[in-house]
Amino acid sequence: MIKMNFNSDTTASVCPEILSKMCEVAKEDDYMLGYNQDKYTKEVRQIMQSYFSKPIKCFFNVSGSGANVLALKTMKDNYSSIICCEDTHINRYEVGGTEYNTGCKIITCQSDDAKLTIDMIKKKLNTRNSFNFAYPKIVVLSQVTELGTCYTLKEIKEICDFCHKNDLYVYIDGARLANAMAYLNVGFKEILEDTGVDIASFGANKNGAMFGEMIIILNPMFAKNFILNQKQSMQLFSKTRFLSCQFLVMLKDNIWYKNAKHSNDMALYFEQELKKIGISLAYPVQSNAVFANFSDKQIEYLKNEYQLGSYDDEKSCCRLMTSWSTTHKEIDDFINYLKKFKS
Numbered sequence: 398m399i400k401m402n403f404n405s406d407t408t409a410s411v412c413p414e415i416l417s418k419m420c421e422v423a424k425e426d427d428y429m430l431g432y433n434q435d436k437y438t439k440e441v442r443q444i445m446q447s448y449f450s451k452p453i454k455c456f457f458n459v460s461g462s463g464a465n466v467l468a469l470k471t472m473k474d475n476y477s478s479i480i481c482c483e484d485t486h487i488n489r490y491e492v493g494g495t496e497y498n499t500g501c502k503i504i505t506c507q508s509d510d511a512k513l514t515i516d517m518i519k520k521k522l523n524t525r526n527s528f529n530f531a532y533p534k535i536v537v538l539s540q541v542t543e544l545g546t547c548y549t550l551k552e553i554k555e556i557c558d559f560c561h562k563n564d565l566y567v568y569i570d571g572a573r574l575a576n577a578m579a580y581l582n583v584g585f586k587e588i589l590e591d592t593g594v595d596i597a598s599f600g601a602n603k604n605g606a607m608f609g610e611m612i613i614i615l616n617p618m619f620a621k622n623f624i625l626n627q628k629q630s631m632q633l634f635s636k637t638r639f640l641s642c643q644f645l646v647m648l649k650d651n652i653w654y655k656n657a658k659h660s661n662d663m664a665l666y667f668e669q670e671l672k673k674i675g676i677s678l679a680y681p682v683q684s685n686a687v688f689a690n691f692s693d694k695q696i697e698y699l700k701n702e703y704q705l706g707s708y709d710d711e712k713s714c715c716r717l718m719t720s721w722s723t724t725h726k727e728i729d730d731f732i733n734y735l736k737k738f739k740s
C-alpha cells in the first residue's frame with residue numbers, strides 16, 4: 398500500500414488526548430448551548446486571556462483557509478489590497494478564496510525563503526500615490542512559512558512596527574504557529590502581543606486535532622462584531638464545544654507544544670538521516686517541513702512506495718512533512734527504501 402505519512406501533516410490522525418476529550422464531552426453533556434455559549438469555549442477563552450497582558454478575543458472555526466478569510470474580511474476596507482509573499486497560502490493554495498471572499502487585491506513579493514522583509518513591503522507602497530490602485534492595507538505573514546521557515550520575533554516586531562507607522566495591519570496565518578512557537582521556544586504573548594500582531598490564527602488541524610483553528614484578535618478594533626462576520630461567512634460552527642474542547646486539551650495539558658516539538662524534532666531527524674545518504678536540503682529545517690533535493694529519477698522511484706506531497710518540478714525539490722505521530726521507524730523505513738534506489 399502506498400504510504401502517505403510524509404505527504405502532509407494533515408495525513409496524521411487525531412491525537413489520543415484530543416479524541417478522548419471529544420468522546421468525554423459527547424458522553425457527559427447531552428445538551429449544551431451552541432455558538433460559543435458552552436462552558437468549554439468559555440474556559441478556553443479564559444485560559445487564552447491569561448497568557449496575555451492586554452485584552453484579547455478568540456474565536457473558533459474549522460479550517461485554516463476559513464480563518465484567513467475571516468480575519469482578512471475583518472481588517473479590510475472596500476478598496477484594500479493585501480501584501481504577502483508569492484508562496485503564501487492565501488495567494489497560492491486557496492483557489493483565490495481571499496480575493497473572492499474579501500474583494501481585496503493580493504499583491505505578491507518574490508522571496509527566496511517565503512519570508513517578507515520591510516524592503517519588500519516598502520516597494521509595494523509606491524502605488525499609494527495614485528487613485529488608480531487598490532490601497533495596501535494588510536500584510537500577511539505565514540508563521541511557519543510555506544517553505545518551513547520561521548520569522549524571528551525581532552523580524553515580526555520590526556515588520557509590525559513598520560506596518561503600524563505606515564497605515565498597515567499585520568495578520569499572521571498561523572496554521573503552524575505551534576511549530577514556530579516550539580522552534581523559537583516562545584509563548585503566545587512573546588510571539589503575538591510583544592511583537593504587535595493585529596490578528597493571528599492558531600492552527601490545530603495540523604497539530605493533532607480532528608479539526609479546528611483559533612482566531613486570536615489582539616487589536617480591539619477588530620473584535621467588535623467579529624461573530625457577525627463569522628456567521629455571515631458561514632464559518633460559525635454551531636456545536637462549538639467540540640471545537641473548543643480540543644483547544645482546551647491542547648492548552649491545559651500543553652499538547653500543542655508536545656505535538657509541535659515532536660514533529661519538529663522528527664523533521665530534524667529526517668534531515669540528519671537524509672544528509673547521511675547524500676541528500677541535500679533546499680531550505681533550513683525550522684519546523685516540521687523538510688524540503689529534500691531529490692533527482693527526478695529518485696522522485697519517480699519514491700512514488701512507487703510513497704504518496705509524495707508538493708514538489709517543485711524545476712528544482713526537483715520535494716516537501717516531506719512530519720507530524721505529531723511520526724516515528725523514527727517511519728523515517729528509517731523511508732531512508733532504507735531510498736538507499737535501495739539504483740540510478
Ligand SMILES: Cc1ncc(COP(=O)(O)O)c(C=O)c1O
Binds near residue numbers: 539541543573602
Ligand atoms: C500556511 C497554511 N495556511 C492555511 C492553510 C489552510 O488550512 P485548511 O486546509 O485547514 O483550510 C494551510 C494548509 O495547508 C497552510 O499550510
